[in-house]
Amino acid sequence: MKPIPKITATVSATGDELEITDQDFIRQLLSLGFRPGRNNKPEDLKRILPNIPPECREAFMAGFNAK
Secondary structure (H helix, E strand, C coil): CCCCCCCCEEECCCCCCEEECCHHHHHHHHHCCCCCCCCCCHHHHHHHHHHCCHHHHHHHHHHHCCC
């Protein structure tokens, strides 16, 4: 697996929103099956999970389940 390049993100003043404007990173997310907006429904997981490398699935699922 190739390393993920560093990206720039902005956290809102309240700390409850994260804005990522790195276009290459956004394109990579879209290529994995993510769509604009929330991606936390069972049908989203069904679309995205096959694109997550097996060695990263445990960490991905922990993030998906907000652990």
